[in-house]
Amino acid sequence: MAASINIPVYSDALVVLGAAGVVVPLVRYLGLNPVLAYLGAGALLGPHGLGAFIGQIPALYWFTVVDAENVRGIADLGVVFLLFLIGLELSFDRLLSMRRLVFGLGGLQFVVTAAALSFLITTSGYVASAAVILGSCLALSSTAIVLEILSGQGALTTGTGRVSFSILLAQDLAVIPILMFISLLGTHTDGSLMASVGHAFLNAAAAIAIIILVGRMLLRPLFRIVGAVQSAELLLAATLFVIIGTGVLAAVAGLSMALGAFLVGLLLAETEYRKAVEAIVEPFKGLLLGIFFFTVGMGLDARDVARDPLPIVAVVIGLIGLKAVFIVVLARAFRLPWHVAIETGLLLGPGGEFAFVGVGMAASMGLLSTDMSSFAEVVTSLTMVLLPALAAVTRSLGQKAGYSRRTHESPGVAPHPQRGHAIVVGHGRVGKVVISFLREHKVAHIATDNDPDAVTEDRNKGLEIYFGDARQAAFLNACGVMDASAVIVTVGAQATIDAIVLRIRELRPDIQIVARARDTEHARHLYEIGVTNAVPETVEASLQISEAALVGLGIPMGLVIASVHEKRDQFRETLRQAAKTAAESVEVEKATPAEGRRFLSNLPIPRRALLGVWRRVFLFGRANRTAS
Secondary structure, eight states, X not given: OGGGSOHHHHHHXXXXXXXXXXXXXXXXXTTOOHHHHHHHHHHHXXXXXXXXXXXXXXXXXGTXXXXXXHHHHHHHHHHHHHHHHHHHHOOHHHHHHTHIIIIIIIHHHHHHHHHHHHHHHHHTTOOHHHHHHHHHHHTOOOHHHHHHHHHHTTOTTSHHHHHHHHHHHHHHHHHHHHHHHHHHHHHOOSSOHXXXXXXXXXXXXXXXXXXXHHHHHHHHHHHHHHHHTTOHHHHHHHHHHHHHHHHHHHHHTTSOHHHHHHHHHHHHHTSTTHHHHHHHHHHHHHXXXXXXXXXXXXXXXXXXXXXXXXXXXXXXXHHHHHHHHHHHHHHHHTTOOHHHHHHHHHHHSSOOHHHXXXXXXXXXXXXXXXXXXXXXXXXHHHHHHTHHHHHHHHHHHHXXXXXXXXXXXXXXXXXXXXXXXXXXXXXXXHHHHHHHHHHHTTOOEEEEESOHHHHHHHHHTTOOEEEOOTTSHHHHHHTTXXXXXXXXXXXXXXXXXXXXXXXXXXXXXXXXXXXXXXXXXXXXXHHHHTOSEEEEHHHHHHHHHHHHHHHHTTXXXXXXXXXXXHHHHHHHHHHHHHHHHHXXXXXXXXXXXXXXXXXXXXXXXXXXXXXXXXXXXXXXXXXXXXHO
16 A cells, blocks of 8 residues: 555655644744744755755654645635735725725836836846746735734734735735736747737636626525535635636636635625635635745755855845835825835835745746846845835834824724624524614624525625524634624524533623523523623513503603513523532532542541442532522
């Protein structure tokens, strides 16, 4: 059996998975950036690192990657999933609300920087096509690292965070035409370049139109059928099928798989299944993107830097400085504060992960030489390694200038959908009433339900509701539970309510939970497992009947409402005290036998006989308490 498998492929895959499962968590524990950890692990364990010493130390074969091509196919899927999630995070309404900074500042930044870099590369003796490819790729910044750094600093909602997000979003959108341009140049053989470009553009437009048309027709029905089965495994299979299938369709049409994934992400972003799909894809995206960075790190050769360090250092400093200057000037032209412009310029000056994608794609098509692509990847990697230090500089500059990054009034662009919102779980009759009150009082909220037919029906009525299972931690995270201020559970099934409450409490011990309860006994149980407020259906029905009866009997409305509120508070306090007493009694019962055994073990009497007496006394006392 061992001879029938490809040992080098499996050994290389084990090294990558081992790095993801052991090395990277350790580095994360030490407080370093995981992207940089993957790059470093790839450089250390790759063919140019410890792998170069296999001849001297054969045992290194099992701890290093021998051939990067053995894992490159899986790594490419990381970029596909990243672009899919970018598309999933966007919507046409959101793009329109952010158009000034995204298409204005972000678009100008990319065009101006790419043009300047392309001109400088052309003057160095490179052909125009190679210069444009390199200039466009180096004009991009690192979405993965910058957003993680800003999130860790709690600065996503500041002026710097919002402006950085807008520019990064524009750059991510620019990746699509860059990849298309590289594909067109790579497939051009004979004849007029303009004719080939025009023909390829028509083919691309037709493929994009087909993907959008078929997606709009089939995506909702497909996910409605899968959602009705209530199986997380089938939903996962459907999601992977849609992402990879659309990517393959785009590749067959002469486009990139990443473009196909981006388009299907945009289509799903407009549906009620967006949050459920996001929850499913997120773990895969993180792992696959990590493998991608690992393979990039494997291509880095520290010996190249050591042989001729001055040109590389000069280009690294020049790239960061040039991009930062352009961003500062353009940000000031858009009337942004000086400290926001400078901080954003320093954060976005280094290169980004999509530079590896574009440069690698161009090199594989013969548009860039091996030396050119290797030099560009080394420069990009070194600039990304400097990002944490540059982030520390921006934070220090802000503190010295006396600016509060957390309280600064910033442009109206939100990197995250919501913060401080309410999550309403269940969109039945009770949930609809709750949401109507939230709308009336202008409280930001997200509504969810696990009935695909009901969700589709409500969506058709213009209501914003998402399909998903709130018992899953990934789905709750996709709904923003870590940033929410409250969760309101309105579903009717008791077991489902309990499971949702327990899951929420695992994620957020401090969040406010208001839950529907079947009766007073269920409400007492919900208080035991951690709800803030439980609302029993039987109690509320009796209070409403009492209120209607008292008003009908001529009692003033004000007195009736006051008495109903007082009675409701009494019920709530009684249930809370009952839950507290029950929890304390359970703790006593758990502790008492153990304490008794410790006491008896110290007596000079046969232990078996004493234990029998102890059990009879203890069980008799507990039975009396239960009967009373």
